[in-house]
Amino acid sequence: MIPSSHRGLIFALDAAIAVSVIVIVLLNTSYYFSTSQQDSLPHLQLVKTAGDIITIMDATGELDTAFLNNALQPAGPFAEIPVTDINLSLYLPRNYRMWLEMADMKETVCALPPCTGDFALTTLPLEKPQNALIQVNLSVIGSSPTLTINTTGPPLTITPLQSGIYTLGQFTFPVGPSSVNFQTNDIDVGWFKILGTAAYAGSTNETLVIPQSNFVGTGEQYFTVTKTANLSSGESPIEGIHRVRFKIWIEGEL
Amino acid sequence: MRLLFFPLRKHGAFLTLGITFVSLLLLVFVSILLKHAETSEQRLAEFASFDRIATLDTSIQRAYREGFLTIFAMNISSNTSSLYIIQPLARTLTTEIDQRFTHFQTFSIISSQYLATRNTLFNFSSSTLYPLLNHTFLFGKPFNFSYGYLAIDSAADVDLSTLPAYPVSLSQESNAVLLVINQSLDLRIRLTHAFHPAPLSPNPDGEGLVSWDLNQGTDGPQITLTVESSFPNFNSTITDSVFTQTITGEAAHRIFFNYTIAARPIIEIGNFFGGPFDMQTGILIAPFDNDVLLEIEASSPGLTIPPQLYSYDNFNFSIPDTPISKTSNPRIF
Numbered sequence: 243m244i245p246s247s248h249r250g251l252i253f254a255l256d257a258a259i260a261v262s263v264i265v266i267v268l269l270n271t272s273y274y275f276s277t278s279q280q281d282s283l284p285h286l287q288l289v290k291t292a293g294d295i296i297t298i299m300d301a302t303g304e305l306d307t308a309f310l311n312n313a314l315q316p317a318g319p320f321a322e323i324p325v326t327d328i329n330l331s332l333y334l335p336r337n338y339r340m341w342l343e344m345a346d347m348k349e350t351v352c353a354l355p356p357c358t359g360d361f362a363l364t365t366l367p368l369e370k371p372q373n374a375l376i377q378v379n380l381s382v383i384g385s386s387p388t389l390t391i392n393t394t395g396p397p398l399t400i401t402p403l404q405s406g407i408y409t410l411g412q413f414t415f416p417v418g419p420s421s422v423n424f425q426t427n428d429i430d431v432g433w434f435k436i437l438g439t440a441a442y443a444g445s446t447n448e449t450l451v452i453p454q455s456n457f458v459g460t461g462e463q464y465f466t467v468t469k470t471a472n473l474s475s476g477e478s479p480i481e482g483i484h485r486v487r488f489k490i491w492i493e494g495e496l
Numbered sequence: 497m498r499l500l501f502f503p504l505r506k507h508g509a510f511l512t513l514g515i516t517f518v519s520l521l522l523l524v525f526v527s528i529l530l531k532h533a534e535t536s537e538q539r540l541a542e543f544a545s546f547d548r549i550a551t552l553d554t555s556i557q558r559a560y561r562e563g564f565l566t567i568f569a570m571n572i573s574s575n576t577s578s579l580y581i582i583q584p585l586a587r588t589l590t591t592e593i594d595q596r597f598t599h600f601q602t603f604s605i606i607s608s609q610y611l612a613t614r615n616t617l618f619n620f621s622s623s624t625l626y627p628l629l630n631h632t633f634l635f636g637k638p639f640n641f642s643y644g645y646l647a648i649d650s651a652a653d654v655d656l657s658t659l660p661a662y663p664v665s666l667s668q669e670s671n672a673v674l675l676v677i678n679q680s681l682d683l684r685i686r687l688t689h690a691f692h693p694a695p696l697s698p699n700p701d702g703e704g705l706v707s708w709d710l711n712q713g714t715d716g717p718q719i720t721l722t723v724e725s726s727f728p729n730f731n732s733t734i735t736d737s738v739f740t741q742t743i744t745g746e747a748a749h750r751i752f753f754n755y756t757i758a759a760r761p762i763i764e765i766g767n768f769f770g771g772p773f774d775m776q777t778g779i780l781i782a783p784f785d786n787d788v789l790l791e792i793e794a795s796s797p798g799l800t801i802p803p804q805l806y807s808y809d810n811f812n813f814s815i816p817d818t819p820i821s822k823t824s825n826p827r828i829f
Contacts, residue, residue, distance in 0.1 A: 483560075
C-alpha cells in the first residue's frame with residue numbers, strides 16, 4: 243500500500259515519463275520533417291535561374307556573339323570568353339555566382355605549317371571516351387584535293403572542293419590525348435577540333451574556383467549560331483549548333 | 497508504471513492509458529509524416545529530373561527552329577484558327593534548292609555527338625530528297641501534354657543528391673521533315689508576287705502550271721489527290737488561290753503535301769505526274785527571277801487552339817539509370 247502522501251510523487255513521475263516519450267517523439271518528427279525539406283526546392287530554383295539566364299543570352303544574341311568573336315581570334319587551345327562578350331553579373335542576383343562553358347571553342351593547331359602530306363596531330367586530353375565529330379579547317383592548294391582522317395577506327399575520306407571548314411566523323415577517342423592521323427593531297431590543314439567535348443570547350447573563367455561545400459547546380463542547353471551569309475554564293479547562314487553548360491552557386495549559406 | 501508496481505487505481509490507469517494512446521497516436525503520425533516526406537522527396541527528384549530534360553528539350557527545339565527557319569527563309573504565323581506559312585520559292589534545282597539542302601545537311605542538330613542518326617536525317621539521296629524538296633508538311637495542334645510525353649515509373653528510386661551529375665542522353669530519329677495533322681483543316685495554297693518583267697526561257701510568254709500532290713500518311717485513311725492549276729502568263733502577278741482542299745483529320749495522321757511548279761509545255765522532268773521526280777535533271781522548275789512566294793494557309797473555324805507546325809523528327813531524352821525519359825517532335829515555330 244502506497245502512502246497517500248506518495249501518490250502525488252508517483253503521479254508526477256508517471257506523467258514526466260509519458261511527457262518525455264512525447265517530447266522524444268516530437269523531436270524525431272521535427273527532425274525527419276526538416277530533413278525532408280532540406281534545401282531541395284531552393285536548389286531547383288538556383289538551376290532554373292541559370293537556365294533562364296542562358297535562354298535570355300540566346301535570345302539577345304550574346305551567345306552567338308561570344309562564339310563568333312572567338313572564331314575571329316587566333317586558333318589555339320585557350321578560349322576564355324571575355325566579360326565584354328558575356329557579362330553574367332548583369333543577370334545574376336547578389337551573391338550568386340555562375341560559370342559558363344561553351345563547346346567547340348578551342349582548336350588544335352597544326353604547328354608545322356604547311357601541314358601537307360601525311361602527318362599526325364595530338365588532341366587535347368579528353369575526360370572520357372567519346373564518339374565525336376572532327377571539324378577541320380583546310381586550304382585547298384592543288385587540283386586533286388583529298389583528305390583522309392583516322393583515329394582508332396576506320397578512316398574517313400573526303401574530297402573538298404574548296405577551302406573552308408569541314409566536319410567529318412564520327413570517330414572514337416579514348417580518355418586523354420590521342421593521335422589523329424591525316425593523309426592529305428593538295429590540302430593544307432590549319433587546325434582541327436573535336437566537337438562537343440569538354441576538352442575543346444571555352445569558358446567564362448577558366449581559373450574560377452568552384453566551391454565544394456555549397457550546392458552547385460548544373461545544367462546544359464543547346465543554341466544555334468547564325469551569321470550573315472550570301473546564300474547565292476553557297477555560304478551557309480548557320481555556323482552550327484553548340485552546347486552551353488553552366489554551374490551556379492551561392493556564396494555563403496543559402 | 498502504476499499498473500506494474502501498484503494496485504490498480506482507476507484514475508491513474510486511465511491517465512497512463514491515455515498518455516500511452518496519445519504517444520502511439522503521435523508515433524503513427526510521425527510514420528505517416530515520414531512516409532509522406534519520402535514520397536515528396538521522390539516526387540521532387542522526379543520533378544527536378546523532368547525539369548532538366550524539359551529545359552534541354554526546349555533549348556534544342558529553339559535551336560532547331562532557328563536553324564530551320566533561317567535556312568529555308570520561312571515565315572510562319574498563326575492566330576486562333578489559322579496557320580500561315582510563307583516561303584520564297586527557290587527558282588532552280590541546281591542552285592538555290594541544292595544550296596539550301598546542303599546547308600541543311602551541314603546544319604548540325606546536336607553539334608557533334610550523334611552523327612549516325614544525323615546522317616539518317618541529312619544524308620539525302622535523290623529519292624529521299626524528293627519529298628523534302630517539295631516541302632512535305634503536316635499540320636498539327638499541340639498534344640495534350642505540351643508536345644511530347646514524359647514517362648516516369650513512380651516505383652523508381654531517384655536520388656536527388658546526385659541529380660546535377662546525371663548525364664542526359666539524347667538521340668534523334670528521323671528520315672523526313674513532316675508536319676502532323678490531327679484535326680480537320682482547310683488548306684489554301686497560293687502563289688503570289690510572281691511578277692516577271694522579262695520572262696525567262698523555256699516559255700517566256702506561255703502558260704504556267706502548278707501541280708499539287710496531296711497524300712495522307714500511312715497511319716490514317718489514304719488520300720491521294722493530284723491537282724493541276726494553270727495560270728495564264730508568267731508576265732503577271734499571280735494572286736489567285738490555286739488550290740483549296742478540306743482535309744478531314746483524325747488523331748495523329750499525316751498529310752504529305754508536295755508541289756511542283758513548271759512552265760508549259762512541261763519539260764522533261766522524269767515521270768512528273770506519275771512517279772518520282774527526277775532530281776538529277778536540274779531543270780528550272782519556277783522560271784521566275786523575281787520573288788515567288790508560296791503561301792499556305794491551314795485553317796479550321798472550329799479550332800480553339802492555334803494550329804502549330806511540327807517537325808516529324810523525334811528527339812528522345814533519357815536520364816541513364818532512371819525511368820525518366822521524354823520524346824518530342826520539335827515545333828517549327
